[in-house]
Amino acid sequence: xxxxxxxxxxxxxxxxxxxxxxxxxxxxxxxxxxxxxxxxxxxxxxxxxxxxxxxxxxxxxxxxxxxxxxxxxxxxxxxxxxxxxxxxxxxxxxxxxxxxxxxxxxxxxxxxxxxxxxxxxxxxxxxxxxxxxxxxxxxxxxxxxxxxxxxxxxxxxxxxxxxxxxxxxxxxxxxxxxxxxxxxxxxxxxxxxxxxxxxxxxxxxxxxxxxxxxxxxx
Numbered sequence: 528x529x530x531x532x533x534x535x536x537x538x539x540x541x542x543x544x545x546x547x548x549x550x551x552x553x554x555x556x557x558x559x560x561x562x563x564x565x566x567x568x569x570x571x572x573x574x575x576x577x578x579x580x581x582x583x584x585x586x587x588x589x590x591x592x593x594x595x596x597x598x599x600x601x602x603x604x605x606x607x608x609x610x611x612x613x614x615x616x617x618x619x620x621x622x623x624x625x626x627x628x629x630x631x632x633x634x635x636x637x638x639x640x641x642x643x644x645x646x647x648x649x650x651x652x653x654x655x656x657x658x659x660x661x662x663x664x665x666x667x668x669x670x671x672x673x674x675x676x677x678x679x680x681x682x683x684x685x686x687x688x689x690x691x692x693x694x695x696x697x698x699x700x701x702x703x704x705x706x707x708x709x710x711x712x713x714x715x716x717x718x719x720x721x722x723x724x725x726x727x728x729x730x731x732x733x734x735x736x737x738x739x740x741x742x743x744x745x
């Protein structure tokens with residue numbers, strides 16, 4: 528394994544960089560869309576809740592590999608040419624949006640209704656209430672499950688190798704086929720995935736301690 532890491536680290540790092548770029552783009556876009564979808568899911572209007580619930584059910588209820596293949600092959604059929612890496616980011620974004628929305632919806636449901644009523648009575652607009660009162664608390668409440676979702680997306684990004692995106696998994700497959708050392712190569716890839724996920728977990732734990740400390744002093 529160490530020989531593989533030493534001899535092929537430039538290629539492995541390039542694949543890892545692609546993995547991180549795709550995952551982080553999907554997570555960042557999914558964060559914005561997930562918040563919007565969560566407010567749609569908690570809307571008092573049924574016409575808003577129903578399509579949002581349908582979207583959530585589809586992307587949470589079907590395998591991500593199937594979603595990836597549908598996006599990759601469906602878009603060209605309707606005249607939209609898309610590069611493999613763009614299809615990968617789009618699919619992971621659409622998928623994580625549904626999961627992040629459910630996490631945020633759960634967080635929003637824990638906000639006391641009295642806070643929202645008090646904000647309304649104080650003349651604070653709905654947008655400001657969500658931005659300044661609801662979301663800061665929701666982010667504190669949902670940080671652990673959000674971290675799990677980020678790690679899940681990072682691991683699921685290995686599936687995008689099926690549409691020829693040269694991320695870490697595909698690079699590992701290429702090295703294994705050239706060196707005839709599949710076990711050592713995949714162990715090296717596993718070490719890289721594990722290292723990144725451990726760093727993410729440490730960052731999340733640090734942020735959680737900071738936020739909890741912030742709550743304690745409020």
